[in-house]
Amino acid sequence: MIKALERLLPYITRVRRPVALGLACILFATAISLVSPWLLKFVVDGLLRGEDRTRLAWYALGIVGLAVADGAFRYFMRTQLIGASRQIEYDLRAEFFAHLERLPQAYFEANRTGDLMSRATNDLSAVRMMVGPALMYFASTALGFVVAVAIMCSIDARLTLIALLPLPGVTLGTRYFGRAIHDRFERIQAQLSDMSAVVQEALAGVRVVRAYGQEPAEVARFARANDEYVRRNRGLIRLQAAFYPTLTLCFGLSGVLVLWFGGRDVMRGTMTLGEFVAFGRYLVLLSWPLIAFGWVINLVQRGVASWERMLEVLDAPGIVETPSTAVSTPIRGAIEARHLSFRYPGAETDALSDVSFVLEAGETLAIVGATGSGKSTLVQLLSRLREPPPGTLFVDGMDVRDRPLAELRAAMAVVPQEAFLFSETVGGNILFGVDADWGSDETRSLVARAAEGAVLSDDVSGFADRFDTVVGERGITLSGGQKQRVALARAMLTDRQILLLDDTMSAVDTATESAILHQLRDVRRSRTCVIVAHRISAVRDADLILVLAAGRVIERGTHESLVALNGLYADLERRQRLEDELAHA
């Protein structure tokens, strides 16, 4: 815990001025708020003694003046400390996101997005609560408690002790309840996420549910989740219902004790009535620090747990760069694989085994094979989304691992298997690969040209705002084929030396596919291309075709030689010809 908190220190040091200022304000505000009950003592005692009214008026004015001063300090306390916590939150969020950008692809596969999101949002806000409100309340309550008790002791030490008797119960109670409430709350959250999963599945699978007439069964399944959720909530309610009344009862007991013992003191004359009244006021002032203290402890516990969860991500190793000392020359685009084998962590078999090929700059390599045969893995290794073993993959004769990552990627345009679009404009999506913002005439013409190349122009002219149409939930929903072509246009616009297409036309119909292939012909003349495809039409004029099965190259050659071989490729070609003819009948 201490170690984790130490890691937080640099962020706090960065805002040390407002924090110091805020803490100083707490000191003054606390001092002031403790003086005003004292003034009350003067009022009551003065009244009994028959002091003149102007004097009492001064006391009254004094109370207002103190409230103003107290308010001013509390204002600065809040703006400085909470403001600082917002700054820390900002720094942490920026740092967290920057670190996520450095993490390798494997990390995002091993960790669910929802989990990372919750660390970046819920946990971050718990950390902020710890460095902001918790710190503020801790400082002000600890101080308030010490001073109030000191003053009460100065009035009457014995009465103070008596009054404090029930109060440890308050703090202990707050801690006990706080922890139990936290546990039950976690159980509720867990059930909420189970219930959400039930809803999500039933809604996303609405076709299956309806087709099999399972609406009543789904309603019953949801009812079970709903019942359990309510049951757990009621468990929390039973605790919460007892929590605050218990606190009130404890303070009340202090009040009763003071009334009895203090009242006796006043009768005996060992205490003035004014002191008695002031004492009561201090007791009320004490109640808040004691509640807040238990609350602060919970905030800190939660904050530390959350910070540790965030540190798990921040401590995950980023992509390792081991550039060789050799001077890297501009990439021309020759690719070579030498006995490349690759196995996913935890897998029992190789995803790729002993794959070798040589591709000159400007040539086209095509890879075909069934799902799971290792095609995408090869593309991901080339673009170093995954780390190939050393000495297996070379670009321009240099191991891809030896080149600075940014340099390697600056020479590549990749269209991944699943076209990923951001929920911004179509134009912005196409422009994503270059460091320019969508909107200027220049970018518009660039985007229009890329869209032309990806056979997307006709689709775009059908959108309400053309390239300015927003993609996604708040805008247009693109079909799978349209998404793939936007991703293709994005890659084409970057105009890189090496073009990697990972099954990019699976959702595009055959007519559009051949139009795209036609457009690609020009690009392919001057660029190195690696095309992963299911359809023969996309690969037939490649310089080299690899047929993969279970990670091994089982056939290799050109279209003609492979058809002549009459193996798997030829079989695939025959089937597809028939299927295509059916589809175009």
Add this chain to the structure above:
Amino acid sequence: MSVIDDPLPAKGYDARLMRRLVTYLRPHAGAVTLAAGAILLSSAAELVQPWITQQAIDRDIARGDVPGLARMVTIYLGLLVFGFVAEYAQTLILQTTGQHILHRLRAQVYAHLQKLELRYYDRHPVGRLMTRVTTDVDALNELFTSGVITVLGDLLALTGIMVAMLFMNWRLALVAFSVLPLILWVAHWFRTNVRESYRRVRGLVARLNAFLQEHLTGMAVVQLFNQEERTRRRFGAINREHRDVNIASIFYYALFYPLIEIIAAVSGALIIWYGTGWAREGTITVGVLVAFLQYSRRFFQPIADLSEKFNVMQAAMAAAERIFGVLDTPPALLDPAAPVVPADARGRIQFDHVWFAYDDEHFVLKDVSFTIEPGQRVGIVGATGSGKTTLINLLLRFYDVQRGRVLVDGVDVREWDVRALRRLFGLVLQDVHLFSGTIADNIRLGEQMIDDAAIARAADAVHAHDFIMARPGGYASTLAERGASLSVGQKQLLSFARALAFDPAVLLLDEATSSVDTATEVLIEDALHVIMSGRTVLAIAHRLSTIQDMDVILVLHKGELRSRDAIRNWSPRAGCITGSTNSSIATRQ
């Protein structure tokens, strides 16, 4: 988690909405009355305490009456215990009632979603609909528990304190109340400004979350295109705005609480000034003065509380509006008044000049007519977007046609009892949808009629038994999120087992396009033979092997049925294709 939050309406309070929400309280009238009573009693108990102190000071302490003081202390103690019980009961009853109401609302919304037609689902993303059932309903919790009743409690306390003060000394009470306009004005100022900044913060949090979620999912794209730097800058811009709006909003909170304190102090000073004067004249006692100072402090608390609760109330109102939005959407596909359930349903399918568009504008099917006799196997081929899946959607009455008729066993599907209609069909989709739960649950779904033996038989028939038994737990083994632990082929086999277990008269098959590895491919082809045998089959076919198995092939092109001439190199046992001009289908040659 819902990433994109729904906007907050500008209006804070909506009487119509409130009235509707209150109707949910009606079945719990007894409990609510009880809780209201408990609130009254607990605030009464709290109110009496300063009075006790006053009595003790003025009567017993001043006179040195020890037994009197003891009596007062005992009463005080009794009040404390009484207050404890009343407050406990109040919270327990209220919150439990709240939970019952939320339970009911959740069930209502969910059941209603099960009734709404697929067109509704097309228009509303699943994430949004989920929010209605979960987060939105939970937001109402505040309204029922801390909202309606505690606001009432606060108002009661306020009134009680005012009455008590007026009763003790009306002149001094008026002095204390003189600051009221000031405090109302401050509360109004606070509420207005905080509401505005709250809206802005919410909007920014939604943007931050959306950006984060999206870029976490698409991190590969960011990294592949070397856009880390620029993405960081864009994230930084939202992050900065979020920070600045938050810091700006601190101002209102930082000023509000001290202002309330200052006004309370002013009120206290006024009480002292006038109170001491009148005490000197003997019009009031010192005890009354002390009690007044205590009351005046409690007096300002509810006002500050009410202002703070306003935001919560507003968010709850917005949620209520969205929930009622769902509940008020009438299901568009209604069961007929007199649903028909043909006695001997055999699954004769007939499309009679069917026209259909998802959006009433772009027709996906144009004048499509064909007939499938019981026992026939029909393959549908055609390019993406030619309307193949739509045929299945119409048969199952997921949508209603614009023109023409879809008949099953001679009865228009719109006249069928929809559940009986769907029971005729077994649907196997391209993307296999799996539910969390065991393998057995995924085969039988919710159908308890299908026993374990039937499940095992079905799984065995489609070659799924072996891989299921290889898993620890076998049929009782639970699936990870969306069946992540299964391969594509295994999921496909599971969906076949599901279809087989339901033993439908007609099999509707939307075949997966992408090929799987060769070993699984063989299993799948074989399993397909099993589930198709003895049934009418309507298959969107991609695999050559499936196409070869068909008696008839329908070719769809841009929503129209094409003639058979276009097919060359096509010899196997099937005959082909119907024209759109007549409803006959060429059968086996």
